[in-house]
Amino acid sequence: MAYIANKTRVASLQIGGVDYTSAFKEWVASDSSAYKNGCIQTTGNLTLGSYSGGPLIEDYDRDNFKRGTQVILELVEPGGAQYRHPRGLLYVVSTSYQIESEQLVVELGCRLTMMALTEEIDDLVALVPVTLDIAQTTFSNCSAAFASMGQYIYQDNTGALQTGTFFQGDGYSGVTPGDWVSVLGVTTVSANPLQGGGAIPDEISLSYQVPSGGLSEDNKGLIETTETDSYYFTNYPATVYVRKNSDATPSNPNGTIGNIGNTSTVPASSPNSSPCGNSPAAPEGATVPASCNEGYELTNQALFLPAFRREVNKSYYDGPGGQISLRSTFVRGPAIEANAQYYADKFAYCRNTWATRCNPNGSCPFEGMDEIELGHTETLNYYGNANELVRTVQDVYSPTLSAAQPSDWRSGIANGAPQDFNQNLSTTEMFRSSRIDTEYYQEGNANVQKATTFTSLASRGVGLGGKLDALEGIKTVTIRRSSTNTTVDVTPDIINSSTTDTTEKATQIVLFTGRYKAQPEEVGPYILEEQVPVPLLFDNQSEINSAVASYENYITRFVKGDAFGLQIAEAMRPEVATGWFPGMPFRYSDPKKGKVLAFRMDATSWGVSPTESAFVTNGMWIGYSNGTITIPDNVLGNSKPNMGSGGSPPSDVVPPSVDNESSVDSGSFAWNVDVFIGTNSNIVVYGNDGVLPPPMGDETVETQQTFTVFAAGAIVAPGDLLATTSGGSIPLDLAGSLIVADATVVNADLFS
Numbered sequence: 001m002a003y004i005a006n007k008t009r010v011a012s013l014q015i016g017g018v019d020y021t022s023a024f025k026e027w028v029a030s031d032s033s034a035y036k037n038g039c040i041q042t043t044g045n046l047t048l049g050s051y052s053g054g055p056l057i058e059d060y061d062r063d064n065f066k067r068g069t070q071v072i073l074e075l076v077e078p079g080g081a082q083y084r085h086p087r088g089l090l091y092v093v094s095t096s097y098q099i100e101s102e103q104l105v106v107e108l109g110c111r112l113t114m115m116a117l118t119e120e121i122d123d124l125v126a127l128v129p130v131t132l133d134i135a136q137t138t139f140s141n142c143s144a145a146f147a148s149m150g151q152y153i154y155q156d157n158t159g160a161l162q163t164g165t166f167f168q169g170d171g172y173s174g175v176t177p178g179d180w181v182s183v184l185g186v187t188t189v190s191a192n193p194l195q196g197g198g199a200i201p202d203e204i205s206l207s208y209q210v211p212s213g214g215l216s217e218d219n220k221g222l223i224e225t226t227e228t229d230s231y232y233f234t235n236y237p238a239t240v241y242v243r244k245n246s247d248a249t250p251s252n253p254n255g256t257i258g259n260i261g262n263t264s265t266v267p268a269s270s271p272n273s274s275p276c277g278n279s280p281a282a283p284e285g286a287t288v289p290a291s292c293n294e295g296y297e298l299t300n301q302a303l304f305l306p307a308f309r310r311e312v313n314k315s316y317y318d319g320p321g322g323q324i325s326l327r328s329t330f331v332r333g334p335a336i337e338a339n340a341q342y343y344a345d346k347f348a349y350c351r352n353t354w355a356t357r358c359n360p361n362g363s364c365p366f367e368g369m370d371e372i373e374l375g376h377t378e379t380l381n382y383y384g385n386a387n388e389l390v391r392t393v394q395d396v397y398s399p400t401l402s403a404a405q406p407s408d409w410r411s412g413i414a415n416g417a418p419q420d421f422n423q424n425l426s427t428t429e430m431f432r433s434s435r436i437d438t439e440y441y442q443e444g445n446a447n448v449q450k451a452t453t454f455t456s457l458a459s460r461g462v463g464l465g466g467k468l469d470a471l472e473g474i475k476t477v478t479i480r481r482s483s484t485n486t487t488v489d490v491t492p493d494i495i496n497s498s499t500t501d502t503t504e505k506a507t508q509i510v511l512f513t514g515r516y517k518a519q520p521e522e523v524g525p526y527i528l529e530e531q532v533p534v535p536l537l538f539d540n541q542s543e544i545n546s547a548v549a550s551y552e553n554y555i556t557r558f559v560k561g562d563a564f565g566l567q568i569a570e571a572m573r574p575e576v577a578t579g580w581f582p583g584m585p586f587r588y589s590d591p592k593k594g595k596v597l598a599f600r601m602d603a604t605s606w607g608v609s610p611t612e613s614a615f616v617t618n619g620m621w622i623g624y625s626n627g628t629i630t631i632p633d634n635v636l637g638n639s640k641p642n643m644g645s646g647g648s649p650p651s652d653v654v655p656p657s658v659d660n661e662s663s664v665d666s667g668s669f670a671w672n673v674d675v676f677i678g679t680n681s682n683i684v685v686y687g688n689d690g691v692l693p694p695p696m697g698d699e700t701v702e703t704q705q706t707f708t709v710f711a712a713g714a715i716v717a718p719g720d721l722l723a724t725t726s727g728g729s730i731p732l733d734l735a736g737s738l739i740v741a742d743a744t745v746v747n748a749d750l751f752s
Contacts, residue, residue, distance in 0.1 A: 008572040008613040011076035016069040023048040023057055026609055027073060029087045033603040034166050035558050038146020040154040040582050042087050042110040050102040057104040065092045071108055075613055086580035087606055088157045110155040115139050120388055127153060127163055131537040144533035150554030152582050166583040167557050175598055175622055175664045178587035180575035181656040182568050183631060194565035194618055201528035204509040208532035209502035210544050222317045230309040237340035238347035240303045241360035243296045298360055305369055309333035320383050330376040335427050336368035338401045342409055343368035349421045372427045391439050398433040401425055403458035403468055431468040446481040502535045509552055530555055561620030572613035587658045589629040596629055598622035598664045627661030
């Protein structure tokens with residue numbers, strides 16, 4: 001037997017269409033496991049070295065190899081055949097330049113890796129096999145949705161997304177034939193068990209969620225409103241005077257509204273005196289009336305008035321996926337909060353005009369306590385093709401009253417022209433006081449956040465005579481760039497969508513029977529708690545039953561496959577290189593023990609050097625094959641130090657094979673049968689002769705009862721078609737359907 005060394009090696013390396021083969025040093029990649037993980041991501045690293053005359057690999061600013069640049073790896077076999085590596089098309093994620101060694105490490109990833117990074121998952125959502133609530137449409141939930149159906153999605157070596165079922169073709173009647181064969185001591189580089197020292201479960205308790213009512217719908221178009229009311233006291237901005245009786249305790253010592261502006265006072269002394277403090281001088285010889293201010297002190301005092309403020313927030317969910325498209329905030333409150341100085345001057349003008357010594361406030365009203373719009377804010381969100389936030393525009397509007405300056409209302413000479421006090425400034429007109437326009441985009445290998453701020457000239461005190469719109473005011477631009485391997489810390493606003501109400505159900509899956517001692521009772525059974533990763537949002541029970549059956553098969557095979565699986569290392573095989581996919585079936589042979597095992601490839605690590613190529617795969621155990629291993633004379637492999645006598649390699653290379661395989665033993669069936677036992681409460685007893693009843697009275701009677709338990713049924717696969725009755729009708733116990741939804745159905749005597 002001649003063993004031929006498998007020196008499959010790199011043929012070419014293209015990065016962004018540029019040949020970097022001469023700088024190639026090492027390439028490694030790993031595929032994630034499909035166990036509870038429907039999105040199989042591939043990540044890896046490529047090491048490039050600097051050579052004289054070779055391509056430039058220096059990347060101090062991490063901008064020469066932009067994220068998303070294609071990296072294509074081609075292999076060549078010893079015989080000269082060239083093909084693309086199974087994971088031979090990946091994308092640059094980031095780079096790390098090793099300055100002293102002059103080496104560049106390029107971090108690689110597939111499209112699914114990019115989706116997990118950016119959450120731009122439109123292409124993924126279109127392929128999800130299970131309905132998801134819109135609020136749950138994330139990368140991780142999409143991955144769980146594939147796993148819940150026993151399916152997966154991966155990117156092939158052309159860049160296309162491919163879907164499949166991991167255990168496709170593995171059923172009760174047979175399993176899928178192997179696509180390649182690993183032989184211990186011949187082609188296998190190494191073989192190790194997957195399962196550690198942990199206990200193997202005897203049963204699986206599988207819970208799952210189903211809709212308790214109808215499915216929820218996207219709440220696109222929903223408007224949410226939040227109102228906040230505030231009741232408080234505010235300090236009136238004007239100077240207010242209070243007359244206090246200095247000879248007696250005032251009736252309102254705190255100077256509250258009741259004694260402010262009061263023009264009627266009680267005379268301080270003579271009952272004949274006039275209450276008017278501005279009365280003319282008395283004629284000669286007449287009695288001098290007492291002043292209305294005699295015995296009173298005039299003081300200024302702070303005035304607190306009751307106020308009301310209301311803030312209304314509205315969110316409009318008209319964006320893609322029910323995301324927020326517009327958020328607005330409206331604030332109403334007392335007008336003095338827009339321009340306190342205006343109302344202070346307005347009160348002072350009135351008081352100076354109408355005040356008297358006995359009425360120091362001139363009965364002037366406390367204007368500005370009426371409610372007006374104090375401002376509102378509008379924030380618009382703009383989304384890209386992947387429903388990602390690409391721009392926000394926030395406008396802030398304020399009343400023109402807030403922009404008014406003293407020169408806009410005071411009496412006197414303004415701009416060379418006399419003017420009276422302007423008591424009619426508008427309390428309803430609004431102007432845009434600011435705008436913040438924020439854009440998010442990529443520029444080269446950097447993420448950019450560009451914020452343009454517009455500020456009204458009202459902030460510079462131009463008054464009502466100037467241009468108040470912020471777009472005609474001050475413009476400020478701020479740009480923030482990030483060249484790290486993470487995206488800018490910006491995500492779309494909160495997705496608003498109702499979530500379907502669900503009910504939890506459970507089922508038991510028996511894996512093995514009799515694999516533990518009966519005593520002590522603490523040893524078992526060991527029940528593994530599992531849950532279908534996403535709610536099964538289907539409209540009818542048959543679809544739910546089918547989904548549960550699919551996940552039962554998936555989780556059962558993975559638990560068993562991991563417990564009995566092997567980690568197998570091999571040199572690159574042509575059969576693997578040209579036809580690989582997640583869950584690829586293969587056979588493993590241990591000639592010394594006379595065993596042939598059926599496996600499926602799960603998580604796999606790949607490695608390529610300038611001269612060799614190999615892989616290590618986690619083989620998920622399927623069962624024991626009854627086939628016969630055939631090892632030809634010319635085998636491609638590298639598991640032995642001496643790979644031949646040194647003669648010329650033969651022209652034909654034949655891989656090992658498993659022949660005459662008619663079955664794969666995955667273990668015996670095991671299931672639980674619930675048996676309910678009852679007795680009739682009416683017991684009739686007879687006397688010794690068996691005919692006459694016993695005499696009346698209390699009597700103790702011993703009885704014996706014998707029963708036999710048997711099971712009836714036929715083991716069928718989900719999707720099989722059952723038989724009708726002799727008349728062609730559907731049996732009542734089949735609930736109107738001849739299509740099998742569960743793994744087993746009882747419809748005949750299993751032991752007949």
